Amino acid sequence: xxxxxxxxxHLRKFTVNVFLRMGCTPTDAALAADVLIRSDLRGIxxxxxxxxxGYIRLWEKERINTTPDIRMVHETATTxxxxxxxxxxxxxxxxxxxxxxxxxxxxxxGWVAVKNSNHFGIAGYHALLAVEQDMIGISMTNASPxxxxxxxxxxxxxxxxxxxxxxAGKYPPVVVxxxxxxxxxxxLEIASRANHPIPExxxxxxxxxxxxxxxxxxxxxxxxxxxxxxDHGSHKGYGLSATVDILTAVLSGANYGPxxxxxxxxxxxxxxxxxxxxxxxxxxxRIDGFRPAADxxxxxxxxxxxxxxxxxxxxxxxxxxxGEPEFAFxxxxxxxxxxxxxxxxxxxxxxxxxLGLSRL
Amino acid sequence: xxxxxxxxxHLRKFTVNVFLRMGCTPTDAALAADVLIRSDLRGIxxxxxxxxxGYIRLWEKERINTTPDIRMVHETATTxxxxxxxxxxxxxxxxxxxxxxxxxxxxxxGWVAVKNSNHFGIAGYHALLAVEQDMIGISMTNASPxxxxxxxxxxxxxxxxxxxxxxAGKYPPVVVxxxxxxxxxxxLEIASRANHPIPExxxxxxxxxxxxxxxxxxxxxxxxxxxxxxDHGSHKGYGLSATVDILTAVLSGANYGPxxxxxxxxxxxxxxxxxxxxxxxxxxxRIDGFRPAADxxxxxxxxxxxxxxxxxxxxxxxxxxxGEPEFAFxxxxxxxxxxxxxxxxxxxxxxxxxLGLSRL
Numbered sequence: 001x002x003x004x005x006x007x008x009x010h011l012r013k014f015t016v017n018v019f020l021r022m023g024c025t026p027t028d029a030a031l032a033a034d035v036l037i038r039s040d041l042r043g044i045x046x047x048x049x050x051x052x053x054g055y056i057r058l059w060e061k062e063r064i065n066t067t068p069d070i071r072m073v074h075e076t077a078t079t080x081x082x083x084x085x086x087x088x089x090x091x092x093x094x095x096x097x098x099x100x101x102x103x104x105x106x107x108x109x110g111w112v113a114v115k116n117s118n119h120f121g122i123a124g125y126h127a128l129l130a131v132e133q134d135m136i137g138i139s140m141t142n143a144s145p146x147x148x149x150x151x152x153x154x155x156x157x158x159x160x161x162x163x164x165x166x167x168a169g170k171y172p173p174v175v176v177x178x179x180x181x182x183x184x185x186x187x188l189e190i191a192s193r194a195n196h197p198i199p200e201x202x203x204x205x206x207x208x209x210x211x212x213x214x215x216x217x218x219x220x221x222x223x224x225x226x227x228x229x230x231d232h233g234s235h236k237g238y239g240l241s242a243t244v245d246i247l248t249a250v251l252s253g254a255n256y257g258p259x260x261x262x263x264x265x266x267x268x269x270x271x272x273x274x275x276x277x278x279x280x281x282x283x284x285x286r287i288d289g290f291r292p293a294a295d296x297x298x299x300x301x302x303x304x305x306x307x308x309x310x311x312x313x314x315x316x317x318x319x320x321x322x323g324e325p326e327f328a329f330x331x332x333x334x335x336x337x338x339x340x341x342x343x344x345x346x347x348x349x350x351x352x353x354x355l356g357l358s359r360l
Numbered sequence: 361x362x363x364x365x366x367x368x369x370h371l372r373k374f375t376v377n378v379f380l381r382m383g384c385t386p387t388d389a390a391l392a393a394d395v396l397i398r399s400d401l402r403g404i405x406x407x408x409x410x411x412x413x414g415y416i417r418l419w420e421k422e423r424i425n426t427t428p429d430i431r432m433v434h435e436t437a438t439t440x441x442x443x444x445x446x447x448x449x450x451x452x453x454x455x456x457x458x459x460x461x462x463x464x465x466x467x468x469x470g471w472v473a474v475k476n477s478n479h480f481g482i483a484g485y486h487a488l489l490a491v492e493q494d495m496i497g498i499s500m501t502n503a504s505p506x507x508x509x510x511x512x513x514x515x516x517x518x519x520x521x522x523x524x525x526x527x528a529g530k531y532p533p534v535v536v537x538x539x540x541x542x543x544x545x546x547x548l549e550i551a552s553r554a555n556h557p558i559p560e561x562x563x564x565x566x567x568x569x570x571x572x573x574x575x576x577x578x579x580x581x582x583x584x585x586x587x588x589x590x591d592h593g594s595h596k597g598y599g600l601s602a603t604v605d606i607l608t609a610v611l612s613g614a615n616y617g618p619x620x621x622x623x624x625x626x627x628x629x630x631x632x633x634x635x636x637x638x639x640x641x642x643x644x645x646r647i648d649g650f651r652p653a654a655d656x657x658x659x660x661x662x663x664x665x666x667x668x669x670x671x672x673x674x675x676x677x678x679x680x681x682x683g684e685p686e687f688a689f690x691x692x693x694x695x696x697x698x699x700x701x702x703x704x705x706x707x708x709x710x711x712x713x714x715l716g717l718s719r720l
Contacts, residue, residue, distance in 0.1 A: 156667060232559065290441045313569075
């Protein structure tokens with residue numbers, strides 16, 4: 001595979017220009033670009049600028065409103081529901097997380113459900129906004145239905161990620177940011193391109209038979225929940241995914257389950273929606289609402305050190321702290337740039353031509 | 361296996377008497393008994409009265425304080441830390457959840473971390489206290505270290521359950537109540553008694569080799585996180601378990617990771633504690649803090665109906681709604697009684713003799 005490496009600044013400028021062409025305000029364009037660039041910096045390439053042309057295709061179909069009136073539609077001291085007005089999730093989500101943070105500053109915690117939004121990028125970006133304020137950050141979103149619950153052959157749930165982020169002292173934040181499926185769609189795509197089989201337990205065919213064919217999803221099959229099968233706890237992965245679906249959509253008034261609009265423009269949204277757009281859920285809790293922040297951070301540092309020094313099965317491996325690999329990527333890529341595979345660069349250059357922008 | 365069936369009332373009276381003999385106040389004894397009986401009613405036999413003699417053994421070793429001064433030690437409008445004063449988790453946990461609920465009544469949400477507690481029974485009991493008030497209930501606890509994080513051969517985490525409970529309209533509440541390990545210890549015990557191998561992916565030996573021997577845990581092996589191996593997302597199960605450990609213990613000032621005191625009296629607690637007792641975490645959010653409760657319940661009913669009617673792989677099975685089997689057990693056992701296996705009845709009768717109580 002060929003890579004081309006770009007500086008963060010160059011890629012950011014390009015991305016801002018794309019969002020400006022879509023009609024975003026300069027503030028929104030900068031924010032949306034920041035979410036995507038942060039994803040590339042953190043090594044989560046599947047959620048970075050590689051997604052730009054997908055956002056454009058949805059916008060062309062008028063499924064993204066680039067001048068949304070994002071507003072609170074329901075509120076108590078520590079809870080709120082935000083209507084994203086069909087805006088980019090990349091803009092709606094930080095708005096909502098900031099509402100949660102402001103509430104937490106006053107009352108100790110803040111919780112915001114969001115309806116009428118779109119794909120919000122990496123969950124970790126939003127949760128980390130709270131961590132910067134010495135808070136615990138929580139973010140979740142529902143997503144296009146691709147996952148079958150235990151015993152079913154139907155795609156009823158998205159890969160529905162949940163993220164919990166905690167500030168540490170001398171170490172980077174602990175960031176648990178995970179899809180609730182056994183493996184995300186991107187892993188099947190990589191196997192498909194390489195013409196490799198996938199492990200048992202990631203996917204099933206349209207009749208619900210276990211499959212190692214990475215193209216099964218395109219043939220009507222489904223992803224499996226974390227746990228893979230009943231014996232190994234797939235009902236738990238399904239339960240977590242259901243929790244995300246209920247918190248993000250049943251609570252906010254967004255679409256849930258099989259009614260969630262697809263992220264891809266070539267699939268139309270269901271004609272019988274049960275809510276508006278897709279849903280998110282955010283939380284922020286002040287650490288010093290429970291104990292002095294310095295005490296928490298000292299103990300989290302101790303936790304990290306104990307886990308990092310744990311006895312390992314393989315002498316070449318050690319226990320990884322959640323969020324540690326992404327932090328290492330970020331440290332490195334800020335300096336040495338962001339590598340993009342050739343196919344992504346070509347795709348972005350076609351996009352540039354279409355929008356009348358300079359190529360990458 | 362021989363079963364003896366007892367009425368709920370009979371078993372409850374017996375259980376209250378055991379707690380009274382331990383020195384609990386009548387109020388605390390009734391509450392602790394209610395948590396255990398509810399577990400048996402809900403079909404979670406591993407966490408019901410079968411645990412009574414374990415609690416007694418811990419109490420005999422003075423590791424449970426039956427006259428605790430349970431109190432808030434830190435507080436904001438919507439957050440608090442509770443010191444359980446070494447009391448029964450069965451009593452400390454409902455106290456803390458009620459604090460969360462009272463805060464939610466006023467401010468929309470309430471969040472309580474607990475230190476210096478003990479085993480709290482089933483997570484669902486506490487979360488359901490919030491559901492009764494038209495709130496979303498969340499409960500978590502850390503637990504004796506039995507689970508190895510991905511790549512490690514050390515037991516550093518408990519089976520650390522998380523529970524999310526949601527009120528529905530015409531259907532029973534949705535209750536996601538799950539250990540974050542691939543399989544709980546109780547499943548290994550059942551296989552061990554039956555002399556059956558366990559599936560690959562539940563446990564590893566003390567060197568970290570995958571094992572199908574149900575006795576591996578007693579020989580220094582460990583349980584595996586949900587996901588079982590790295591390919592199938594064990595780092596996600598580990599991340600969830602870490603999240604529970606941090607929220608329940610690093611946040612509250614309880615012991616975490618390998619420092620969590622064992623639930624069994626024959627293993628001594630670590631001599632170098634990093635906190636006090638074990639930790640819990642509870643949350644309550646008013647549904648009407650986000651949208652009218654009736655709207656939420658209507659949509660959750662719709663969610664339930666869609667999932668229950670999903671196309672299934674096996675015509676004899678259908679998609680199970682989380683909490684549905686436990687609700688069905690409860691409906692049945694309230695009427696027809698609670699079956700206990702012979703070994704549990706014998707164990708409880710020995711306990712009765714020892715405490716000078718009438719046998720079951």
